[in-house]
């Protein structure tokens with residue numbers, strides 16, 4: 276056989292095997308609409324991976340409502356406002372995203388009852404925490420906490436501390452008792468749940484000075500602090516090796532609702548266990564990632580800004 280013909284035969288076999296491998300892996304296709312390949316703009320905020328649209332979840336390998344992004348970074352575009360669901364009823368509005376760093380603010384009327392400047396109050400019924408398993412965290416370097424002691428009654432069993440003064444707004448607590456708002460390190464140590472109907476802790480910006488002894492603070496100025504932004508952190512050290520390798524090969528990490536890494540979602544519309552390069556090398560059509568395409572190199576924990584309204 277002339278060498279050229281052998282060459283052609285080899286080429287044919289190669290082409291057939293490529294076609295076969297594509298056929299075999301067709302069940303590894305995923306719905307690429309779940310990944311934000313182009314930033315999605317909501318309320319002027321550009322949302323992109325590792326954030327994802329909470330309504331763009333899809334089935335991945337039998338796991339319903341899986342997503343293309345990191346746990347806890349699902350965003351709802353709610354009436355033109357990008358919101359982040361935290362634990363409890365509090366929804367945070369994202370005001371900007373700087374790279375993978377969100378600047379977020381809690382929707383004003385949802386936390387400040389009445390939405391006015393006088394007598395601002397949190398209407399969340401409990402402590403504001405990040406959703407369980409979220410990769411976001413409140414960094415000690417940027418976040419402080421305000422504690423609201425609401426509708427407290429004192430007696431001989433629980434005398435009123437002399438060194439703190441109540442919120443001056445009448446009927447703040449919705450009951451006959453007094454209410455207080457204090458930085459968490461100024462709260463006298465005791466079990467306030469014995470005296471108060473509600474004890475609520477809210478994250479706030481650490482870099483805003485607070486003079487809780489000033490009557491203006493107790494009057495309504497604490498409301499300004501609630502409306503200020505504060506910085507969140509994104510804890511990259513929870514990222515599993517499979518997700519790191521996936522991103523280094525230009526893929527995006529697919530996660531289940533149970534917050535387990537499912538697979539690497541590659542730009543060719545297929546899932547490749549954890550590395551887009553390996554799976555695609557066979558077809559020869561894969562652009563090997565150049566250095567600038569490695570959009571998510573391993574980086575230390577980053578900071579993010581969260582505006583709390």
Ligand SMILES: *[C@@H]1O[C@H](CO)[C@@H](O)[C@H](O)[C@H]1NC(C)=O
Nearest residue numbers: 371372373374376378578580
């Ligand atoms: C975005 O982050 C970079 C690096 O942390 C910072 O220098 C820059 O000021 C930030 N931009 C905005 C608009 O916050």
Ligand SMILES: *[C@@H]1O[C@H](CO)[C@@H](O)[C@H](O)[C@H]1NC(C)=O
Nearest residue numbers: 465466467468469470471474
């Ligand atoms: C504080 O008091 C509440 C209500 O009486 C009780 O449920 C809770 O266990 C107490 N917490 C501590 C740390 O003693």
Ligand SMILES: *[C@@H]1O[C@H](CO)[C@@H](O)[C@H](O)[C@H]1NC(C)=O
Nearest residue numbers: 401402422459467474475476
């Ligand atoms: C809420 O925060 C307060 C103040 O730090 C704390 O005493 C209380 O245990 C927290 N409640 C819950 C349910 O975590």
Ligand SMILES: *[C@@H]1O[C@H](CO)[C@@H](O)[C@H](O)[C@H]1NC(C)=O
Nearest residue numbers: 412414508510511512513576
């Ligand atoms: C980041 O995640 C690691 C691993 O789960 C954990 O040990 C660490 O406490 C987290 N860091 C912060 C600041 O939450």
